[in-house]
Amino acid sequence: MAQKNNSPWVDYVIFGLTIFLIFCLIFESFIDLPGLVAWMGRWHPLILHFPIVLLLMAAALGLFNRIVPNVLLTIATLSALVTAITGFFLGTESAPKGDLIFWHQWMGAGVAFLAVVWYWLSNNHLQQTYLVKGIQVVLILLVGLTGHYGGMITHGEDFLAWPKSKKLEKIPENPLIYEHIVHRVLDNSCIGCHNPNKTKGELLMTSIDELIKGGESGPALVIGDPVNSELIRRLHLPVEDEEHMPPEGKKPLSDNEIQILERWIALGASDTLKLSDLDNSEPLVGLVKKMMDSGTTNSWAKLPKVMDSTLQNLASDYITIKRISSNSQALSISVFLPPDYNSKNITDLKRISNNIIELDLSGIPIGEKEMELVAMCKNLEWLEVDRTPITDAEFIKLSGLAQLRVLKAYETGITDKSVAVLKDLKGLKSLYVWETQISGDGFAQLKEALPNLQLDYGIDPELKTEFIQKDSIVDSIQ
Amino acid sequence: MEEDKSKSENPLKVNRRHFFSQLSVGIGSLALGSLLIPDLFKGGKGPVASQPLGIPHFAPKAKRVIYLFQSGAPSQLESFDYKPTLVKRMGEDLPESIRNGQRLTGMTAGQDKFPLMPSAAKFSQHGKSGAWVSEFFPHIAKIADEICIVKSMQTEAINHDPAITFFQTGSQQSGRPSMGSWMSYGLGSENQNLPSFVVLTSRGKGNSQGLYSKLWSSGFLDSKHQGVLLRSGKDPVLYLNDPEGLSRSDKRHLLDHVSSLNKIHHVETGDDEIESRIAQYEMAYRMQMSVPDVMDIKKEPESIIKLYGEESQVPGTYAANCLQARRLAENGVRFIQLYHQGWDQHGNLPNEMAGQAKDVDQASAALILDLKQRGMLEDTLVIWGGEFGRTNYCQGNFDPKNYGRDHHPRAFSIWMAGGGIKPGITYGETDEFGYNIVKNPVHINDFHATIMNNLGLDHEQLIYKYQGRRFRLTDVAGNVVNDILT
Numbered sequence: 001m002a003q004k005n006n007s008p009w010v011d012y013v014i015f016g017l018t019i020f021l022i023f024c025l026i027f028e029s030f031i032d033l034p035g036l037v038a039w040m041g042r043w044h045p046l047i048l049h050f051p052i053v054l055l056l057m058a059a060a061l062g063l064f065n066r067i068v069p070n071v072l073l074t075i076a077t078l079s080a081l082v083t084a085i086t087g088f089f090l091g092t093e094s095a096p097k098g099d100l101i102f103w104h105q106w107m108g109a110g111v112a113f114l115a116v117v118w119y120w121l122s123n124n125h126l127q128q129t130y131l132v133k134g135i136q137v138v139l140i141l142l143v144g145l146t147g148h149y150g151g152m153i154t155h156g157e158d159f160l161a162w163p164k165s166k167k168l169e170k171i172p173e174n175p176l177i178y179e180h181i182v183h184r185v186l187d188n189s190c191i192g193c194h195n196p197n198k199t200k201g202e203l204l205m206t207s208i209d210e211l212i213k214g215g216e217s218g219p220a221l222v223i224g225d226p227v228n229s230e231l232i233r234r235l236h237l238p239v240e241d242e243e244h245m246p247p248e249g250k251k252p253l254s255d256n257e258i259q260i261l262e263r264w265i266a267l268g269a270s271d272t273l274k275l276s277d278l279d280n281s282e283p284l285v286g287l288v289k290k291m292m293d294s295g296t297t298n299s300w301a302k303l304p305k306v307m308d309s310t311l312q313n314l315a316s317d318y319i320t321i322k323r324i325s326s327n328s329q330a331l332s333i334s335v336f337l338p339p340d341y342n343s344k345n346i347t348d349l350k351r352i353s354n355n356i357i358e359l360d361l362s363g364i365p366i367g368e369k370e371m372e373l374v375a376m377c378k379n380l381e382w383l384e385v386d387r388t389p390i391t392d393a394e395f396i397k398l399s400g401l402a403q404l405r406v407l408k409a410y411e412t413g414i415t416d417k418s419v420a421v422l423k424d425l426k427g428l429k430s431l432y433v434w435e436t437q438i439s440g441d442g443f444a445q446l447k448e449a450l451p452n453l454q455l456d457y458g459i460d461p462e463l464k465t466e467f468i469q470k471d472s473i474v475d476s477i478q
Numbered sequence: 479m480e481e482d483k484s485k486s487e488n489p490l491k492v493n494r495r496h497f498f499s500q501l502s503v504g505i506g507s508l509a510l511g512s513l514l515i516p517d518l519f520k521g522g523k524g525p526v527a528s529q530p531l532g533i534p535h536f537a538p539k540a541k542r543v544i545y546l547f548q549s550g551a552p553s554q555l556e557s558f559d560y561k562p563t564l565v566k567r568m569g570e571d572l573p574e575s576i577r578n579g580q581r582l583t584g585m586t587a588g589q590d591k592f593p594l595m596p597s598a599a600k601f602s603q604h605g606k607s608g609a610w611v612s613e614f615f616p617h618i619a620k621i622a623d624e625i626c627i628v629k630s631m632q633t634e635a636i637n638h639d640p641a642i643t644f645f646q647t648g649s650q651q652s653g654r655p656s657m658g659s660w661m662s663y664g665l666g667s668e669n670q671n672l673p674s675f676v677v678l679t680s681r682g683k684g685n686s687q688g689l690y691s692k693l694w695s696s697g698f699l700d701s702k703h704q705g706v707l708l709r710s711g712k713d714p715v716l717y718l719n720d721p722e723g724l725s726r727s728d729k730r731h732l733l734d735h736v737s738s739l740n741k742i743h744h745v746e747t748g749d750d751e752i753e754s755r756i757a758q759y760e761m762a763y764r765m766q767m768s769v770p771d772v773m774d775i776k777k778e779p780e781s782i783i784k785l786y787g788e789e790s791q792v793p794g795t796y797a798a799n800c801l802q803a804r805r806l807a808e809n810g811v812r813f814i815q816l817y818h819q820g821w822d823q824h825g826n827l828p829n830e831m832a833g834q835a836k837d838v839d840q841a842s843a844a845l846i847l848d849l850k851q852r853g854m855l856e857d858t859l860v861i862w863g864g865e866f867g868r869t870n871y872c873q874g875n876f877d878p879k880n881y882g883r884d885h886h887p888r889a890f891s892i893w894m895a896g897g898g899i900k901p902g903i904t905y906g907e908t909d910e911f912g913y914n915i916v917k918n919p920v921h922i923n924d925f926h927a928t929i930m931n932n933l934g935l936d937h938e939q940l941i942y943k944y945q946g947r948r949f950r951l952t953d954v955a956g957n958v959v960n961d962i963l964t
Contacts, residue, residue, distance in 0.1 A: 289964065316670075318670070320670065322533060339767065406853065456853065
């Protein structure tokens with residue numbers, strides 16, 4: 001059972017390193033490392049593998065009541081101390097220390113100290129006590145946790161996270177350009193390596209001030225001058241270039257995202273700028289809207305899955321069913337009038353009603369049955385029922401279609417009675433209702449209820465007369 | 479697997495690559511080669527085909543395009559690019575610093591002088607946006623707030639045929655698929671009863687240039703993507719109608735028998751074009767019903783006819799074609815290409831251009847208004863423009879009442895409306911002579927990339943591999959012009 005003791009020199013070395021580590025940890029803020037010593041810190045990622053394997057091996061042997069060879073424990077303890085010390089050196093390179101490094105450092109030190117305690121107990125022939133067993137269990141846990149935190153520092157915090165589609169918050173209607181747009185781009189592509197825990201090139205990208213302060217290569221951002229901003233320069237380098245960001249292998253920014261950063265910098269890199277502050281001709285408006293649009297397609301991600309074969313079965317020469325974009329469950333359906341029309345052609349679509357986002361029934365002799373199908377399409381955003389025989393009785397089915405954005409109902413028989421239904425469609429952006437029985441009073445009510453609605457009741461009468469009255473003839477030349 | 483089977487049964491399906499890949503099985507050196515270059519013996523579909531066809535790559539802003547092509551190249555200086563400097567410096571020679579080595583056509587290269595010529599048409603500002611539009615286009619002026627005028631288009635070609643081919647196919651040399659064919663290929667058909675790419679032509683009294691069916695050819699794409707020319711008059715599609723005395727059920731029997739024979743032939747040879755042909759016969763059968771219906775403008779109320787102008791009742795005119803275009807768009811045709819010939823004013827420009835403008839002005843503007851009231855501007859992209867611009871100097875005799883302008887590729891104007899394009903803006907600028915672009919140039923490749931973007935297609939991903947090379951409409955260039963998108 002009892003092992004022969006090591007030569008006293010080993011004890012002295014372990015004792016010395018322990019004292020040194022304690023000293024380092026206590027006087028951390030006063031230490032300014034010479035270059036060579038700091039360089040030794042760079043060996044931390046190499047050395048750290050030894051204590052992990054050796055300590056786990058030793059602890060496992062001990063827990064299974066096997067003899068722990070003294071030489072194994074000695075080397076494990078020594079390597080744990082060396083790893084903790086080099087780790088401390090490496091840590092001093094990235095001040096201020098983030099949460100991850102803080103925990104990693106103290107747990108790493110804990111591992112080293114526990115190993116020393118175990119070594120001391122073992123040398124004093126207390127190998128088989130419950131105390132040692134406890135130490136072994138705690139060591140295994142602590143080694144795992146320390147390693148995990150270390151991994152998160154090098155590979156990013158979500159490296160081991162459960163693979164899930166990153167839930168992105170919806171961009172508000174009138175976003176703050178920095179907070180909701182620019183920061184989102186940076187967060188997606190840059191902040192993973194430029195945060196307080198992992199600060200590549202000594203550059204933090206978590207705030208505008210940090211971007212201006214910059215890192216090893218100087219300021220990342222020059223207000224008003226995208227061309228001279230290091231951040232933008234690196235985005236534009238060829239992917240093969242060493243300095244290209246994000247580095248090879250990571251997903252590069254899209255053109256749209258790069259242009260958003262450029263325009264935002266050119267406009268002064270403000271953190272209070274809102275989308276509504278920008279003039280309509282400002283390119284940033286279009287860029288931001290494009291990004292927001294791709295956000296709306298995300299809302300279709302929750303739609304139930306629908307098979308291609310289902311679509312093929314329901315489609316015909318007169319019913320075209322298309323996915324709005326590839327790999328999307330959102331459907332766009334156009335119906336054209338077949339020679340032998342039957343309402344069943346349309347009511348059959350109820351199998352996929354939840355997936356229908358756009359539905360074009362223009363000019364089809366639809367009635368109550370078809371409108372019942374429409375009422376089932378809860379996710380409908382775009383509906384065309386113009387030039388159909390529907391009246392108020394059928395139109396009422398539209399109430400409850402909360403997602404409806406565009407509605408074409410011109411040349412139908414609806415009257416002021418339908419205004420109540422329309423008023424409740426809060427999401428409505430465009431409405432086409434010329435050649436209906438809705439009165440001027442009805443329109444006024446509608447405008448009041450939905451101030452943002454684009455209401456189209458036909459071509460401006462004045463303009464129309466100008467077009468109809470006389471053909472324009474250019475006389476000035478002849 | 480199925481592909482392999484069809485290959486073993488149909489010798490036509492074995493191409494050179496398949497042949498070599500079979501050969502490589504036994505030959506070590508070739509096998510080694512295939513290890514070194516993984517793609518070397520990969521016949522047929524590579525990573526290129528990864529995007530499914532017939533579906534946009536991302537959610538589109540526009541579902542269809544109406545392209546009002548003004549063939550012959552209308553002058554930007556008498557339409558949308560107002561240049562008061564030309565009035566001040568009228569008759570002065572074009573400074574060499576401005577011309578800057580621009581090559582000229584044979585028609586003016588021999589001129590001793592290049593005297594600057596101002597516009598005979600007066601300009602004024604219109605709409606809330608204050609867009610400059612000449613008096614030649616009084617109706618378009620009234621819809622200035624609906625359109626986006628791009629004053630900084632540029633092309634590389636200097637003569638009609640290469641220039642129009644460039645606009646239509648993305649290459650100055652013929653043989654590539656037309657834009658409409660690419661869209662049909664990438665997006666598929668919206669209505670199975672009509673072709674997805676339709677062409678309508680009309681001709682003004684001005685000096686015209688030829689139009690050839692190669693402009694709407696599907697090139698190396700399947701022939702079902704080819705543009706179908708609809709003619710005016712009794713037979714919009716030649717040979718579509720049955721001979722008198724043939725009933726529709728007889729026709730059905732005939733088609734069924736022909737189709738079964740064709741299928742046998744397909745099994746024997748494996749030629750995919752036979753399947754295309756069978757599908758086209760079927761579509762033609764359905765088109766016998768759908769085309770007369772779409773083409774029958776008698777169903778339009780008088781107010782609409784008048785909106786487009788009285789001429790819209792005369793089949794074969796530009797106005798009638800515009801009205802037709804709206805009807806086709808309503809019926810799910812993806813790409814409707816109009817051509818109006820007669821814009822090549824080398825001489826007698828003020829008179830001829832006034833006449834050409836009169837042909838198209840009201841109907842073009844009416845089309846926009848009509849689409850707008852139907853909510854179709856939300857998903858229909860309208861484009862108006864020619865193949866290049868015209869010179870700021872006079873061709874032929876210097877007479878402000880009767881001058882000409884030569885071809886000018888460096889800068890010209892077009893306009894677009896609807897389908898995800900910002901309304902009521904003017905984009906790009908030319909210098910005070912109207913000769914060079916000084917701000918926001920838009921190359922034809924950029925123009926194509928932008929249109930594809932609005933249709934939900936990534937112009938870098940819609941690729942067709944042919945004869946060992948990967949082809950795109952934008953070839954190896956093109957940037958989406960984000961500034962003009964909503």
